[in-house]
Amino acid sequence: MKKTIITISRQFGSGGRTVGRLIAEKLGIPFYDKELVENIALESGFAPTFVEEHGEHSPGRTLLSYAFASTGVPGVMNGLSTADFLWSIQCSTILQIADKGPCVIVGRNADYILKDREDALHVYIYADLDYRADRIVRLYGESEKSPVARLQEKDKRRSVNYHHYTGRTWGASENYDICLNTSVIGVEEAADIVVSLIHNMK
Amino acid sequence: MKKTIITISRQFGSGGRTVGRLIAEKLGIPFYDKELVENIALESGFAPTFVEEHGEHSPGRTLLSYAFASTGVPGVMNGLSTADFLWSIQCSTILQIADKGPCVIVGRNADYILKDREDALHVYIYADLDYRADRIVRLYGESEKSPVARLQEKDKRRSVNYHHYTGRTWGASENYDICLNTSVIGVEEAADIVVSLIHNMK
Secondary structure (H helix, E strand, C coil), rough: CCCEEEEEEEECCCCCCHHHHHHHHCCCCCCCCHHHHHHHHHHHCCCHHHHHHHHHHHHCCCCCHHHCCCCCCCCCEEEEEEEHHHHHHHHHHHHHHHCCCEEEECCCHHHHHCCCCCEEEEEEEEEEEHHHHHHHHHHHHHCCHHHHHHHHHHHHHHHHHHHHHCCCCCEEEHHHCCCHHHHHHHHHHHHHCCCCCCCCCC | CCEEEEEEECCCCCCCCHHHHHHHHHHCCCCCCHHHHHHHHHHHHHHHHHHHHHHHCCCCHHHHHHHCCCCCCCCEEEEEEHHHHHHHHHHHHHHHHHHHEEEEEECCCHHCCCCCCCCCCEEEEECCHHHHHHHHHHHHHCCCCCHHHHHHHHHHHHHHHHHHHHHCCCCEEHHEEEEEEEEHHCCHHHHHHHHHHHHHHC
């Protein structure tokens, strides 16, 4: 089966975003990362309505700060929490992006949202803890928390979010078609494996 | 890092054994599957001693029938249950096989036993349930149990055994360097990806 849409799920610090960007460049297709998907969601027909109608319920706070707040009272829209409302917007956005044609989508549980599309290849990028710790310090600098503590917090948040919205276990190989450990394989080689696979499945 | 030893862990019915055999053929290196490892363990210095010294504790039953019996009173050797004794033999056997040089080893939790060898690449082969069900009927024929029930039983046994001896979760991508879904990628292509990876890491 020909695969034209590639979803990249990745551990924080594994280089998954870079793998995704390289794949998109090598295949000459659009690349959507987490932020881009969120921006498109906000720019879609949903968000202006949401902001207009429900802005008064969230004085001084943006949609995204509500959606990802770990504490505080969540806003409620049409019976949905802010996080659930954002989830529904992002599902629609990702389904629309996929309908537009070949692309690479990083993050936002796109593997689950597009699980029924037979033209989608689902990739998971992960790496050993030491490799990720070195990488996030190099890319994002030091912070008060140790790099390992930052990774564990991120891993936990992604895992909880993924399980909440998909019912699946984060990092279980069965959710994906191919899983690549960049600390062993390398970021460039991981991208090359996926590109080669896409070519060979045509 | 150059990788010369390849461990293949696999779901029953996924074609993992065939992937391993193809990799060994293409690389021109020895291939050890589950049965071969067990035979070598039995032919090693351990087993004759075991049989000679402890045979009287297991009249009419072989070492292997004890080791894998799901019921009955286990034999005890030097404070170890039969299964634990076999595990220790298999650990030694796999470590010895790896010391002999480049090879492919299928099954027997070799990914865990060789986790500290930097020259080992750990591969996990899995597949969707429908694909595996079709495959086991084609390869092994029908039986009283439905193919899905046979797969679920095998999956559960491998998962429990793996967790008991390694403390890890079976099928979690983090245990491996690369995980490949043969129902999407294909058995031949999965072997080619690993062979290409081995060549490129040299």
